[in-house]
Every structure is written in C-alpha cells, then in structure tokens.
Amino acid sequence: xxxxxxIRKFPFWSWLWFILGALYFxxxxxxxxxFSLRMERGAIGFKAYREAFADLxxxxxxxxxxxxAVMTIIVSVTLIVPTAYWIxxxxxxxxxxxxxxxxxxxxxxAIILVxxxxxxxxxxxxxxxxxxxIGTPLTMLNIGRFHLGTNILIVAGxxxxxxxxxxxxxxxxxxxxxxRTLTEAAQSLGxxxxxxxxxxxxxxxxxxxxxxxxLTFAIVVGEVVLASFLGIPxxxxxxxxxxxxxxxxxxxxxxxTFLITWAAMGIIxxxxxxxxxxxxxx
Amino acid sequence: MxxxxxxxVSKRFTDFDAVKEFNLDVxxxxxxxxxxPSGCGKTTTLRMIAGFESPTSGTIRIAGxxxxxRAPSQRNVGMVFQSYALFPNMTVAQNIGFGLRIRKESxxxxxxxxxxxxxxxxxxxxxxxxxxxxxxxxxxxxxLARALAIRPQVLxxxxxxxxxxxxxxLSLRAEIRAIQRQLGITAIYVTxxxxxxxxxxxxxxxxxxxxxxxxxxPFQIYNFPETNFVAGFVGTLNTVEAEVLDSxxxxxxxxxxxxxxSQEEMKGRSAGDRIRMSIRPERFSFVTEQNRKDNVLxxxxxxxxxLGSVVRIQVKIAGVIFNMDTFNNPFLELPKIGDKxxxxxxxxxxxxYSGEASA
Ligand SMILES: Nc1ncnc2c1ncn2[C@@H]1O[C@H](COP(=O)(O)OP(=O)(O)OP(=O)(O)O)[C@@H](O)[C@H]1O
Ligand SMILES: [Mg+2]
Numbered sequence: 001x002x003x004x005x006x007i008r009k010f011p012f013w014s015w016l017w018f019i020l021g022a023l024y025f026x027x028x029x030x031x032x033x034x035f036s037l038r039m040e041r042g043a044i045g046f047k048a049y050r051e052a053f054a055d056l057x058x059x060x061x062x063x064x065x066x067x068x069a070v071m072t073i074i075v076s077v078t079l080i081v082p083t084a085y086w087i088x089x090x091x092x093x094x095x096x097x098x099x100x101x102x103x104x105x106x107x108x109x110a111i112i113l114v115x116x117x118x119x120x121x122x123x124x125x126x127x128x129x130x131x132x133x134i135g136t137p138l139t140m141l142n143i144g145r146f147h148l149g150t151n152i153l154i155v156a157g158x159x160x161x162x163x164x165x166x167x168x169x170x171x172x173x174x175x176x177x178x179x180r181t182l183t184e185a186a187q188s189l190g191x192x193x194x195x196x197x198x199x200x201x202x203x204x205x206x207x208x209x210x211x212x213x214x215l216t217f218a219i220v221v222g223e224v225v226l227a228s229f230l231g232i233p234x235x236x237x238x239x240x241x242x243x244x245x246x247x248x249x250x251x252x253x254x255x256x257t258f259l260i261t262w263a264a265m266g267i268i269x270x271x272x273x274x275x276x277x278x279x280x281x282x
Numbered sequence: 283m284x285x286x287x288x289x290x291v292s293k294r295f296t297d298f299d300a301v302k303e304f305n306l307d308v309x310x311x312x313x314x315x316x317x318x319p320s321g322c323g324k325t326t327t328l329r330m331i332a333g334f335e336s337p338t339s340g341t342i343r344i345a346g347x348x349x350x351x352r353a354p355s356q357r358n359v360g361m362v363f364q365s366y367a368l369f370p371n372m373t374v375a376q377n378i379g380f381g382l383r384i385r386k387e388s389x390x391x392x393x394x395x396x397x398x399x400x401x402x403x404x405x406x407x408x409x410x411x412x413x414x415x416x417x418x419x420x421x422x423x424x425x426l427a428r429a430l431a432i433r434p435q436v437l438x439x440x441x442x443x444x445x446x447x448x449x450x451x452l453s454l455r456a457e458i459r460a461i462q463r464q465l466g467i468t469a470i471y472v473t474x475x476x477x478x479x480x481x482x483x484x485x486x487x488x489x490x491x492x493x494x495x496x497x498x499x500p501f502q503i504y505n506f507p508e509t510n511f512v513a514g515f516v517g518t519l520n521t522v523e524a525e526v527l528d529s530x531x532x533x534x535x536x537x538x539x540x541x542x543x544s545q546e547e548m549k550g551r552s553a554g555d556r557i558r559m560s561i562r563p564e565r566f567s568f569v570t571e572q573n574r575k576d577n578v579l580x581x582x583x584x585x586x587x588x589l590g591s592v593v594r595i596q597v598k599i600a601g602v603i604f605n606m607d608t609f610n611n612p613f614l615e616l617p618k619i620g621d622k623x624x625x626x627x628x629x630x631x632x633x634x635y636s637g638e639a640s641a
Contacts, residue, residue: 177370178365178367181363181365181367182367182369184332184334184354184361184363184367185361185363185367185368185369185425185428186369186380187333187334187353187354187355188332188333188354188355188357188359188360188361188429189355189360189380189381189384189428189429189432190355190356190358190381190384190385190432191355191380191381191384192355192384195384199369200369200371203371204369204370204371
C-alpha cells in the first residue's frame, strides 16, 4: 500500500491518537536514554554504559538471571503445553477453572508468594497429621557452594509469576490453529501421538511459545521482590541497589535491557515470519 | 453383505442421548447423506464411525471387521472437516502426502500419488503453496485430496461446504460427487441442507432427535415421506389439521372443505379423528378441462412471489392459506391478487399422518 493511500485511510483523529499513544511510551524511554548519555558534564557520550558494563557484578547477575529465566521457560513450557493441549482436546469444561488459577498470580502479591514458599520449603517434608518427617528442608539442599534448594525455589516461584502470560500465549495459540480438529485430522490419517505432537502441534504453536517465552524472560530478568527476599544475586536486586548509589548507570542498564527485549522480539518476528497463519476461510 | 454396518449404535453424553439405536447398512461405493436439523446427532454418528467418539452400545463394522473399539488412527477412514483443518505449517503437497508418509511409502510412490491427487482436484499448480494462500474452496479440495490420498475404506464428510459461499458450494458439491464416483469410494456426507442431500446422495438418512426417521433414495424421501417429520423437513410443505369423514373412501374435511386421499394411513381410522394433512406446493394446479377430477377447490389469490424458475402463489382455501408452485415461463398468464379461482390436486398428493397438526 502506498503512503498516500495510507494517509487517506487514516484520517486526522486516528493519527492524533496514535501519536499521543506513541509519545506516552516513547517519551520516558527517550528521557532515560538522554539522561544516560550525559554522565560527562557538558558532553554526550557512552561513559555510563562503559562503567556499567565494566562492573563484574553486572555481568554475573545478568548471566545468573538469564540462566534462571531459561530454566523458568523450560519448566513452564513442559508444564503448560501438555496441560493446555489436554484441556483443549479432552477437558474443555475445565478451561474456566484453569484460567482462573492462572490468574491468581495477578491477585496474590509476590511478597505473599515469597513467605509462602519459604514457609513451605524451609521445613522438612512432613507427612500430614503425623509427627513423621522425611528429608532435609529444600532450602538447605546444597551442592558445595551452590545453593540448589534456593534455585529450585526461585524457579518454582518464577514459574508461578509467569504462569498467566505463558498459559495465555499457549492457549491462544492453540485456539487460533484449532488444535483439536488438527489432532483429529492427523489421527484419521493414521498419525501416532508422537507424530501429532512433533509434526503438527508444536510447529503450529511455535510463535505462541516464543512470545510466552519472551514475556517470561522479561519478567524474570526484571524481577526484584522474590529475588531480594530469597537473597539471591539476581539482576533485579542488583539494578535496584545500583539505583540507590549511582545516577547514570541504572539508566544506561535500563535502556540496554529495553534494547535486548526489542532484539528478542525482532528475532521472534524473523523466526516466525510467514508462519503462524491461522487455518480457516479467507 | 454390506460394506459399512452400524448395528444398534447408541451414544449417551452424561445425561443426554445424542444417538439412539442407529441401524444402517451402506453398500460399497455408495454415497449416503445424514440429513437432519441441528443437534439431531449427525456429527456424533459420523464421529463414532471415525473413532473420535466411542458408542455407548452397538457395533460398527467395515468390510465385515468389527472396528467399534479401534483407535481412529487404526481405522483407515478418511475425514473431511467443516473447517478444512489443513496443517498450516505444511504446503499443499505436504498436507496431501502426510498420511502416506506415516504409512512409510517410498518417496517416488508418495510424489506420484500426491501429483495424482493434485490433478484430481485440479490444483496442479498449487503444490508448493501454503493453506493460507488458498481460497476456502481450494482449501477444502486439498482437505478432500488429503483424506483420499491414503485410499481410505470409507470417506466421511461433516458439512464440508457450509463455510463456503453459495456459488462455490454448488460447484464443489458436484466435484465431490464426481470424484467419489470416479474413485468408487464409500462416502458418508453430513448436511443439514436438504437440497444438498437430495442432489448429491444415492440414499439419504433423515434423522431427528438422535433417531433415524427414514432411509431412502432422494426420490423416495421427497415423494413418499414416511413420517410427518420427513415430509416437513424435506421440501416445502403445506400442513393443516383435518378431520376424518370417511376412512374407507379416504375422505377428509378441513374447514368445511372436503379432500380425498388415496393414502393407506387412513385405514383403521374412525370418523371424527383429528389428523394431519400435508400437500406439496407443486402438486397444486389451476383447474383445466383435463385435470378436473378429485379435489376441485375454490380459492382466492392472496399473494404471488417470483422465485426464479418457480412462481409461488398463495391461495386461500376456505380460511386457510396454501402455497402453490407453478413453473415460470414467459407466456404464463398469472392471476391477479384477489381473483377467485379453482385449484386442484390429485388424491395421491394428499398425504396424511397421525398426530395433531403442530403448525
Ligand atoms: N461431547 C459432548 N458432550 C455432551 N453433549 C454433546 C457432546 N457432543 C455433542 N453433544 C450433544 O449431542 C447432540 C447431537 O450433537 P451433534 O453434534 O451430533 O449434532 P448435529 O446433528 O451434528 O448438529 P449440527 O447440525 O448443529 O452440527 C447435541 O444436542 C449436542 O449438544
Ligand atoms: Mg454437526
């Protein structure tokens, strides 16, 4: 479509609202960028970025958070994809209930989640209504200096926090391609469950999975409450601390995380380009 | 022996009987339609043949083999869905070849069969297109080819044309029928469109509330409906309540006007019984010297509607309005609204059924 015909299609008011909306998002971002470039008095430069990236702790915490994010994505995908698939396929009446459960992380504040997690997992496994206890508390499960228990705990917490986003992306993806009918079509052609899932379902929900994964990544990398209370060296608490001591570097890092997120979105667009079209009438 | 047999098949969903005591024999190469209103159990029956639902009781056999409990993937039954259900991530050729690949056919045999199917559905040029690049009609042809590529024993189609617009619906239904004849495949076709069922089928199964009302050729179903439901559902119908005057001679009375019928249904009724009387619009005609025989009825012209090849004239006989259809032609002399006329219909055209008139 040519630019001229576009303008004719979108009259004045549409443009006005579009620009206002865009400004609402872009202005703060621009302010952050502008501020982060003014570390040296009277000059525009990347000093804040150089200093921020030079900090070893930045690399460590960001790397650690990335690892946590990847683990969270793996766990939530293995948990949610089969669940959402089975509900679409065989238990449509359970959808409302599961949707409600996936919304709970919005209703229950993260701080409550933290204390719940600690309370449950820092005591030994108790067999209900008895005095019998088995196993060590999860929080004390360590391998050398590596706090395995805490890591399991935090990933579990992140899976819960990311649940609404992941479930919704996956479920919407499954609805748009109508996995149930696709499954039946494949079955009538003689396909086994393995073939159906690997050749038919996964390729068609791939873009939904990717967008769920991206959202999960963004949540985990920016998360502060859970990480602070469990006392783990993640990126969120680091940025928070940095913000209390420094002025320019946090802005630089914030802007950088934005860029990384956008890059990830761009990659998703590239990878899924031309795919993800829905079956159905045109 | 028949090729596909359903014996006493029933399906109950928690507390609802969707299909009741369904019995049907389909011959090899036959094209059978399930026709009935929404919710009458057509899809459920079809899904039981495909294996997506398992019957609460009864057995299903294909070529003598009991397949009632067999998984859908082990049945060798092709299925065409209303929503096409093409795999969006695969090209047309990959979609058609999907079932063959699962059957581990060699690459050469696979390519040959895919090309053959593409030419049968006249989409030779579209092998490398993705489903979203095709029109709805083209997508459904690909879905048909995909189902047929595996040489299924039975082809099942669940309202395959209802997502398409009227023009394509007509041409594609003719194409489906032609391909089915060409390949000699046994087909079950679900539709709630009576015209579609009448035009495409060898036999029609008319269903209502999970039960079979009548099984017969389109000719039998249309001309000799066995139940009032079939008479009303297939084709247009004038239905009125009448009173038995003389059951031996087939005499009825409606609003003081006498009708004569030749139907057996009248036997064994006593004078004064209330009964349902039905007459198809095309069985009425204006009285001429030749046809002045039974049922000569005085009427007033109420309304005239053009329906293309047919002109529908509403006539008032006593206090009741009947539809009457005559073929359109340029020399037709139409009456004027309000004119008094005489119409007639043969005694065979007057169908009677037990029960009160509902409408
Ligand atoms: N999984 C199910 N659970 C409960 N009831 C069902 C289920 N599937 C179908 N039914 C019910 O069984 C009845 C028959 O459904 P079916 O889909 O066979 O109707 P149909 O004749 O195909 O109708 P339509 O023309 O609308 O497609 C309906 O009343 C429907 O509500
Ligand atoms: Mg149906």
